[in-house]
Amino acid sequence: MGKIILLLPLQFRVLYRQFLLRVIDLEALSIEADIPGFIGQFAGVLIFISAISALKALSLADAPPEILRGICWTAEQQHISGIMLVVGLFAVVSWDATFPDKRDALVLSPLPITSHVILLAKLAASSTIIGVAILSLNFAAGFMWPLLVAKAGASDPLRAMAAYWLTMMAASAFLYGTVLTVQGITALLLPRGLFLRLSALLQLAAFGLFLGVYFLQPTIDNQAAMTTASNHHLLVFLPSFWFFALFNQLNGSLPASLGSLATEAWIGLTLAVTGAGASLLFCYLRTMRKTIEEPDLVPGARGLHWTPRLGSALQTAVLFFTIRSLVRSKQHRVIFAFFLAGVLGTALFSVKDAWWAGRRMPLSIDFLASSYLMMVLAVVGLRSVFALPITLHANWVLRTTQLRSTRQYVAATRYTLLLLAALPAWLLTVMLSYSIYPWREGVAHLAVVALWGLVLTELSLLGFYKLPFTCSVLPGKTNIQFLFWGFFVFGVIFAYMFADFEIHTLHDPARFRLLLAVLVAISVCLWSLNWHRARSAVLYFEELPQETITTLGIASLS
Amino acid sequence: MLELRNVSKHFCKIFAVDDVSFTARPGEVTGYLGPNGSGKSTTLKIITGLIEMTSGQILFDGKSIHDDLIAYKRRMGYVPEEPYLYTHLSGVEYLVMISQLRDLPTRQSSERIDGLLRLLSLYDDRHASISGYSKGMRQKLLISAALLHNPDLILLDEPFSGLDVGSALILRSLIKELAARGKVVLFSSHELDTVERISDRVVILHRAKVVADDSIERLRSMMDLPTLEEIFSQLVVEQDFAATARQIAELVHG
Numbered sequence: 001m002g003k004i005i006l007l008l009p010l011q012f013r014v015l016y017r018q019f020l021l022r023v024i025d026l027e028a029l030s031i032e033a034d035i036p037g038f039i040g041q042f043a044g045v046l047i048f049i050s051a052i053s054a055l056k057a058l059s060l061a062d063a064p065p066e067i068l069r070g071i072c073w074t075a076e077q078q079h080i081s082g083i084m085l086v087v088g089l090f091a092v093v094s095w096d097a098t099f100p101d102k103r104d105a106l107v108l109s110p111l112p113i114t115s116h117v118i119l120l121a122k123l124a125a126s127s128t129i130i131g132v133a134i135l136s137l138n139f140a141a142g143f144m145w146p147l148l149v150a151k152a153g154a155s156d157p158l159r160a161m162a163a164y165w166l167t168m169m170a171a172s173a174f175l176y177g178t179v180l181t182v183q184g185i186t187a188l189l190l191p192r193g194l195f196l197r198l199s200a201l202l203q204l205a206a207f208g209l210f211l212g213v214y215f216l217q218p219t220i221d222n223q224a225a226m227t228t229a230s231n232h233h234l235l236v237f238l239p240s241f242w243f244f245a246l247f248n249q250l251n252g253s254l255p256a257s258l259g260s261l262a263t264e265a266w267i268g269l270t271l272a273v274t275g276a277g278a279s280l281l282f283c284y285l286r287t288m289r290k291t292i293e294e295p296d297l298v299p300g301a302r303g304l305h306w307t308p309r310l311g312s313a314l315q316t317a318v319l320f321f322t323i324r325s326l327v328r329s330k331q332h333r334v335i336f337a338f339f340l341a342g343v344l345g346t347a348l349f350s351v352k353d354a355w356w357a358g359r360r361m362p363l364s365i366d367f368l369a370s371s372y373l374m375m376v377l378a379v380v381g382l383r384s385v386f387a388l389p390i391t392l393h394a395n396w397v398l399r400t401t402q403l404r405s406t407r408q409y410v411a412a413t414r415y416t417l418l419l420l421a422a423l424p425a426w427l428l429t430v431m432l433s434y435s436i437y438p439w440r441e442g443v444a445h446l447a448v449v450a451l452w453g454l455v456l457t458e459l460s461l462l463g464f465y466k467l468p469f470t471c472s473v474l475p476g477k478t479n480i481q482f483l484f485w486g487f488f489v490f491g492v493i494f495a496y497m498f499a500d501f502e503i504h505t506l507h508d509p510a511r512f513r514l515l516l517a518v519l520v521a522i523s524v525c526l527w528s529l530n531w532h533r534a535r536s537a538v539l540y541f542e543e544l545p546q547e548t549i550t551t552l553g554i555a556s557l558s
Numbered sequence: 559m560l561e562l563r564n565v566s567k568h569f570c571k572i573f574a575v576d577d578v579s580f581t582a583r584p585g586e587v588t589g590y591l592g593p594n595g596s597g598k599s600t601t602l603k604i605i606t607g608l609i610e611m612t613s614g615q616i617l618f619d620g621k622s623i624h625d626d627l628i629a630y631k632r633r634m635g636y637v638p639e640e641p642y643l644y645t646h647l648s649g650v651e652y653l654v655m656i657s658q659l660r661d662l663p664t665r666q667s668s669e670r671i672d673g674l675l676r677l678l679s680l681y682d683d684r685h686a687s688i689s690g691y692s693k694g695m696r697q698k699l700l701i702s703a704a705l706l707h708n709p710d711l712i713l714l715d716e717p718f719s720g721l722d723v724g725s726a727l728i729l730r731s732l733i734k735e736l737a738a739r740g741k742v743v744l745f746s747s748h749e750l751d752t753v754e755r756i757s758d759r760v761v762i763l764h765r766a767k768v769v770a771d772d773s774i775e776r777l778r779s780m781m782d783l784p785t786l787e788e789i790f791s792q793l794v795v796e797q798d799f800a801a802t803a804r805q806i807a808e809l810v811h812g
Contacts, residue, residue, distance in 0.1 A: 317658035393642035401659035
């Protein structure tokens with residue numbers, strides 16, 4: 001392998017290594033971040049999920065073929081939509097990474113490097129990461145499930161395995177190719193300034209779309225249901241079902257009625273790959289020059305700079321500073337979007353059954369737990385993003401204009417957290433509750449969720465004597481495994497325990513009043529604790545300068 | 559009146575500012591000079607309260623600034639050496655945020671913001687992101703922010719950096735005008751010619767210590783030298799410029 005790599009041109013190898021390290025948007029990660037370690041942690045999470053899925057397959061090894069058939073049918077759908085979600089999220093995180101940016105244009109253009117070497121190096125870097133994702137997510141499941149599929153359909157295990165892996169690669173290539181095609185066409189058609197603005201919106205839209213489709217798409221566990229007219233009309237628009245049909249075609253188990261879906265997969269794959277290739281090629285030929293020639297000073301739209309007075313002057317300043325940082329800083333936007341994706345995913349998960357049933361449902365533990373989790377993700381998400389610096393060197397601006405007590409600054413931060421995290425999460429719960437659940441129980445639950453939001457906001461302010469974005473807890477150093485499993489194991493279990501408790505109190509007014517009183521007392525206690533502590537606290541601003549030089553880390557070699 | 563009494567600042571065992579004392583009076587422009595690394599910017603950061611001094615005292619209108627730092631900050635305007643700003647904001651958003659942080663009345667501040675942007679030729683680009691601003695435009699924005707609240711003490715660290723000729727001429731006159739209106743103006747600069755033209759008195763710093771503190775006129779007559787440049791050279795320059803330049807050229811040329 002090493003010898004093959006050495007046969008590649010030196011320019012390609014150098015650029016590939018560079019691009020591999022920054023395939024996840026450098027702006028979204030600190031310069032100090034250990035990017036290979038960060039990717040490794042994500043791969044670890046995927047491997048763990050794969051292992052759990054493989055264990056499930058192992059436990060079903062002795063099941064009779066007729067039962068296995070139904071289970072495998074749904075498992076195949078889940079695995080395909082799972083890999084599409086992972087690749088989709090990667091496409092969002094590595095947004096723009098495959099396209100030429102100003103930095104590449106300015107640094108690489110004066111050097112004797114052709115555009116196609118840059119393009120190939122970038123494509124190779126992105127493909128490497130997608131390959132790691134496919135391998136990790138199917139690390140164990142990709143061997144166990146095809147064996148089970150072969151047993152259920154009395155087919156060739158090797159063919160099932162080959163079909164499985166080819167389908168995973170095809171689904172990933174389709175999704176990533178589609179994203180590149182859309183980005184490429186937009187970049188080619190629009191003026192550069194407008195494209196950069198629209199690109200940020202497209203990134204967030206793609207985030208919502210991938211999650212929405214993943215959580216809302218139905219799982220169909222038998223062939224008869226899949227071929228009914230109403231379902232078939234829906235499946236035509238869901239790419240994961242095209243690739244499900246493709247898998248069955250490659251495995252030799254495709255029912256004739258699903259042949260059109262497999263054809264759609266082939267057409268979609270061809271269009272996505274050729275579209276991505278063509279648009280990337282054109283972008284490298286045309287936009288490299290356009291990128292260099294673009295003016296630095298891009299006039300802004302006047303309407304976007306409206307600053308109404310919301311609260312005191314300080315509250316308004318902190319609120320708008322936060323909104324503008326979240327909207328305009330890619331680093332903050334992407335990380336907060338991850339938390340919002342969690343909120344959206346949880347919301348969609350909680351209403352999926354009612355959505356498909358098309359009628360009002362009784363208040364469920366799933367919905368109650370989901371609404372707490374939405375609140376946690378929103379408040380914790382925004383509070384986490386507050387801890388990412390935007391420009392430490394510009395902290396002097398806030399320090400020289402610090403004309404109020406620390407308590408007032410903490411109050412302004414609280415106001416921002418409530419307005420930008422707790423309130424939207426609560427309004428989302430109101431919307432879901434109003435549209436699906438009985439209103440009286442729904443209203444009672446909304447009161448609990450509102451208090452839950454206040455408690456979380458106060459908890460997140462404990463010891464936080466800072467303004468948003470003025471200190472440097474850097475992304476890329478977070479232990480993803482710890483956060484992911486900590487949230488799932490403790491967060492979800494606690495939410496379900498509390499939901500179970502709440503659903504009982506909803507039918508017992510005395511206990512419900514007690515629950516409200518306890519939540520009010522906790523939030524008041526936490527508020528007064530923060531209030532008293534802030535009185536003697538000094539507002540903290542990060543003193544450390546941002547790293548401007550990245551070391552090669554080769555000191556130990558000398 | 560701004561008064562520094564025996565102000566020192568050391569980082570580990572290195573003195574960045576060593577026993578510095580001088581006075582800047584209302585109605586006067588005080589130039590603060592020194593070679594790179596002499597401690598000028600550190601002194602200005604100490605005066606703004608951004609850096610704590612190791613020892614000494616700073617008085618403004620007879621009161622220690624640390625007795626009521628917030629009241630002092632209300633009366634101070636500062637233009638730093640490096641134009642570090644929140645570049646994701648537009649020029650007008652930045653100034654509005656400063657006016658809100660300073661708790662200025664909305665109407666008054668919006669009139670001032672509009673006026674300053676127009677007079678400093680930033681009005682047409684007020685809605686553009688600061689990230690696209692040139693160094694000169696950022697400098698003008700910093701000057702606008704420093705003057706927005708009509709401060710009594712104006713601290714300017716290399717304020718001419720990046721400004722075009724026209725803007726530099728406006729700023730020169732502005733500094734004199736502000737001093738004439740009773741403000742205390744302290745500014746550091748490497749442009750000796752500019753300092754000589756607009757300063758009433760100069761404080762020269764060398765290796766963290768004050769080596770001269772007087773009016774330019776008195777320094778000229780005391781040292782019997784015709785220009786500030788020659789006074790500065792005599793006091794702080796330890797290099798033979800021509801010889802160094804020759805060595806560099808020889809090194810590069812081979």
